[in-house]
Amino acid sequence: MKQNNNEIILEVKNLKKHFNVGNGVVKAVDGVNFSIKRGETLGLVGESGCGKSTTGRTIIRLYEPTEGEVIFKGRDVTKLKGRELKKFNREMQMIFQDPYASLNPRMTVADIIGEGIDIHNLLSGKERLERIYSLLDTVGLNREHANRFPHEFSGGQRQRIGIARALALDPDFIIADEPISALDVSIQAQVVNLLQDLQKEKGLTYLFIAHDLSMVKHISDRIGVMYLGHLVELTESIELYENPLHPYTEALLSAIPIPDPEIERTRQRIILEGDVPSPMNPPSGCPFRTRCPKAMDICAEKRPEFKEAQPGHFVACHLY
Amino acid sequence: MTDKILEVKDLEVSFLTYAGEVKAIRGVTFDVKKGEAVAIVGESGSGKSVTSQSIMQLIPSPPGVYKNGEIIFDGQDLLNLNNSEMEKVRGSSIGMIFQDPMTSLNPTMTVGKQIAEGLIKHQGLNKSEAMERAVEMLRLVGIPNPEARVKQYPHEFSGGMRQRAMIAIALSCNPKLLIADEPTTALDVTIQAQIIDLMKDLQNKFGTSIIIITHDLGVVADLAQRVVVMYAGKIIEQGSLDDIFYNPQHPYTWGLLRSVPRLDSKGQRLESIEGTPPDLLDPPKGCPFYPRCDYAMEVCVNHFPEETKITDDHKVHCWLQHPDAPKVDVPIKIGGANNEAK
Ligand SMILES: Nc1ncnc2c1ncn2[C@@H]1O[C@H](COP(=O)(O)OP(=O)(O)OP(=O)(O)O)[C@@H](O)[C@H]1O
Ligand SMILES: Nc1ncnc2c1ncn2[C@@H]1O[C@H](COP(=O)(O)OP(=O)(O)OP(=O)(O)O)[C@@H](O)[C@H]1O
Ligand SMILES: [Mg+2]
Numbered sequence: 001m002k003q004n005n006n007e008i009i010l011e012v013k014n015l016k017k018h019f020n021v022g023n024g025v026v027k028a029v030d031g032v033n034f035s036i037k038r039g040e041t042l043g044l045v046g047e048s049g050c051g052k053s054t055t056g057r058t059i060i061r062l063y064e065p066t067e068g069e070v071i072f073k074g075r076d077v078t079k080l081k082g083r084e085l086k087k088f089n090r091e092m093q094m095i096f097q098d099p100y101a102s103l104n105p106r107m108t109v110a111d112i113i114g115e116g117i118d119i120h121n122l123l124s125g126k127e128r129l130e131r132i133y134s135l136l137d138t139v140g141l142n143r144e145h146a147n148r149f150p151h152e153f154s155g156g157q158r159q160r161i162g163i164a165r166a167l168a169l170d171p172d173f174i175i176a177d178e179p180i181s182a183l184d185v186s187i188q189a190q191v192v193n194l195l196q197d198l199q200k201e202k203g204l205t206y207l208f209i210a211h212d213l214s215m216v217k218h219i220s221d222r223i224g225v226m227y228l229g230h231l232v233e234l235t236e237s238i239e240l241y242e243n244p245l246h247p248y249t250e251a252l253l254s255a256i257p258i259p260d261p262e263i264e265r266t267r268q269r270i271i272l273e274g275d276v277p278s279p280m281n282p283p284s285g286c287p288f289r290t291r292c293p294k295a296m297d298i299c300a301e302k303r304p305e306f307k308e309a310q311p312g313h314f315v316a317c318h319l320y
Numbered sequence: 321m322t323d324k325i326l327e328v329k330d331l332e333v334s335f336l337t338y339a340g341e342v343k344a345i346r347g348v349t350f351d352v353k354k355g356e357a358v359a360i361v362g363e364s365g366s367g368k369s370v371t372s373q374s375i376m377q378l379i380p381s382p383p384g385v386y387k388n389g390e391i392i393f394d395g396q397d398l399l400n401l402n403n404s405e406m407e408k409v410r411g412s413s414i415g416m417i418f419q420d421p422m423t424s425l426n427p428t429m430t431v432g433k434q435i436a437e438g439l440i441k442h443q444g445l446n447k448s449e450a451m452e453r454a455v456e457m458l459r460l461v462g463i464p465n466p467e468a469r470v471k472q473y474p475h476e477f478s479g480g481m482r483q484r485a486m487i488a489i490a491l492s493c494n495p496k497l498l499i500a501d502e503p504t505t506a507l508d509v510t511i512q513a514q515i516i517d518l519m520k521d522l523q524n525k526f527g528t529s530i531i532i533i534t535h536d537l538g539v540v541a542d543l544a545q546r547v548v549v550m551y552a553g554k555i556i557e558q559g560s561l562d563d564i565f566y567n568p569q570h571p572y573t574w575g576l577l578r579s580v581p582r583l584d585s586k587g588q589r590l591e592s593i594e595g596t597p598p599d600l601l602d603p604p605k606g607c608p609f610y611p612r613c614d615y616a617m618e619v620c621v622n623h624f625p626e627e628t629k630i631t632d633d634h635k636v637h638c639w640l641q642h643p644d645a646p647k648v649d650v651p652i653k654i655g656g657a658n659n660e661a662k
């Protein structure tokens with residue numbers, strides 16, 4: 001299903017994003033490295049607050065990075081200006097988690113979808129309208145929907161509007177930040193199928209952020225697991241499920257309930273103790289050591305390096 | 321005389337709004353046996369929360385009205401109780417956990433006091449006994465260092481800890497029935513696993529009956545013994561866990577089961593149910609699912625199907641069960657763990 005080329009479209013190097021808050025610094029993203037090939041889907045998973053959205057938002061320049069580089073098609077995104085920046089703003093788009101909050105309630109569907117076209121002065125009049133109609137077709141909505149307002153639509157339909165808006169400028173890279181979390185199970189499948197069809201048709205590259213691991217596995221070629229601002233494991237999605245190396249990944253996978261009673265009756269769970277530590281006051285050494293069933297002395301002293309433990313399989317853990 | 325802790329019979333609940341009457345619950349009948357965990361699943365807006373709020377009589381009125389039905393809990397019809405009698409039931413016999421712990425915990429009161437309150441009021445404990453028991457309860461739900469934690473306020477707890485504090489309050493009076501409305505939806509999977517583990521423990525140790533409302537079929541498979549499937553204010557199918565997962569009869573249940581990715585579904589398309597659920601201001605006369613149903617027949621449009629008993633415990637409302645209906649192939653894989661390699 002994927003194209004056979006190995007062009008790296010995005011490379012993230014030692015990316016950090018720290019927020020200054022009243023009484024300290026939140027190290028939301030603290031040195032993350034990965035790359036994505038053209039046409040690939042990279043899934044990003046991890047617990048609430050681990051820095052997934054911040055990673056996505058820093059890549060697309062909604063935030064200025066504290067440190068590090070984001071190389072998109074060979075250019076460092078963090079240094080782009082003027083025309084180059086405008087071009088980048090068309091090539092990379094984002095779909096947001098909340099289909100209720102992310103659409104302006106006072107704009108018609110046509111104006112929401114056409115906003116980017118208008119900002120970049122690409123089309124006008126009849127051509128603009130034709131383009132909007134064809135985008136509505138693409139995401140499975142009708143032309144009649146163009147003049148309605150977001151509140152007249154269901155969650156799944158709104159998420160389609162968000163996708164049409166993201167597609168309006170013919171991007172090649174889309175960051176989907178929990179695009180289905182707010183939707184009903186039966187509607188989630190509609191949206192995931194649509195994203196996959198569009199990828200096939202247009203050769204899109206996705207960074208797919210989610211906490212529903214079974215859906216991430218379904219859609220991703222490779223998956224990165226984040227914990228407290230760090231990428232702790234990264235590999236092909238089937239490999240990750242069959243051969244998780246990091247103790248956090250193991251626990252995460254064992255915690256997903258599987259919709260099959262026979263499997264559930266015999267499954268052994270790894271129940272982690274305690275909660276995720278605060279990113280304002282992270283543990284020394286390995287960020288996971290306070291909850292890790294396999295923690296050793298060295299884990300408190302030294303942060304494990306993120307390295308290729310097996311071909312194509314990266315992990316940050318002193319066990320390897 | 322009965323092994324049932326709860327019987328809901330022909331329940332009808334509406335909301336009288338400016339736009340008209342929202343018929344949220346349109347004749348719901350199910351029961352919960354002692355010590356059993358029953359899951360209620362179904363589309364958003366299908367009436368799961370309203371059903372559970374009706375049992376607790378927490379429906380805001382106005383606009384809510386109970387139009388019909390009985391809710392027999394431990395031999396008495398809760399709909400006939402007055403306010404103070406009902407408050408006693410809520411404080412001592414039925415515990416409830418809500419989706420969002422922050423809206424149901426009191427932000428101005430320490431967690432310990434909130435647990436102790438009910439114990440003093442309904443169990444006649446004195447203040448220090450009640451505080452001691454509050455510490456015990458927090459320990460039971462897995463909160464580390466409970467002696468210090470009882471003195472803290474809800475905002476000093478993380479999301480998972482708040483949910484556990486809610487459970488501690490709900491359980492402090494040893495309820496016979498625990499109603500949990502999406503108790504883990506806002507939580508991470510590792511914390512969710514802790515909470516589900518805790519609920520299973522309670523069921524095993526104290527024989528607590530549980531109603532769990534969730535949209536996560538994985539949670540259902542893990543925790544429940546019986547499943548109630550709701551659609552547009554009606555129960556369209558109910559049965560044992562295995563009935564629903566391995567021998568489902570209603571096309572909506574098929575759709576629900578098919579739209580979650582399975583371990584072996586990678587690379588395949590997910591099956592989705594096209595369309596959206598009906599508007600409850602003006603629900604369809606017949607089967608509410610027919611506009612989205614691949615098997616809809618003429619009869620479905622105007623007539624809601626009677627209940628068919630597949631077994632004593634497994635019931636479905638669908639015209640496909642009629643002897644004259646065409647035979648259809650169930651479009652999902654039936655059977656258990658056969659597609660899990662390990
Ligand atoms: N604008 C901001 N100012 C201060 N802190 C922030 C800001 N945005 C995020 N954070 C903090 O950074 C950390 C990472 O947040 P982020 O939203 O990236 O997490 P996430 O992995 O997307 O979580 P979720 O699954 O809940 O969406 C959190 O501790 C969060 O509170
Ligand atoms: N206070 C209210 N006033 C008017 N209508 C209401 C009120 N509360 C609920 N409803 C309506 O009753 C119906 C059932 O709602 P309910 O909250 O039970 O759904 P649910 O199955 O719990 O959905 P979800 O999965 O989204 O929580 C919906 O159509 C809802 O809009
Ligand atoms: Mg996020």
Ligand SMILES: [Mg+2]
Nearest residue numbers: 368369370501
């Ligand atoms: Mg609800």
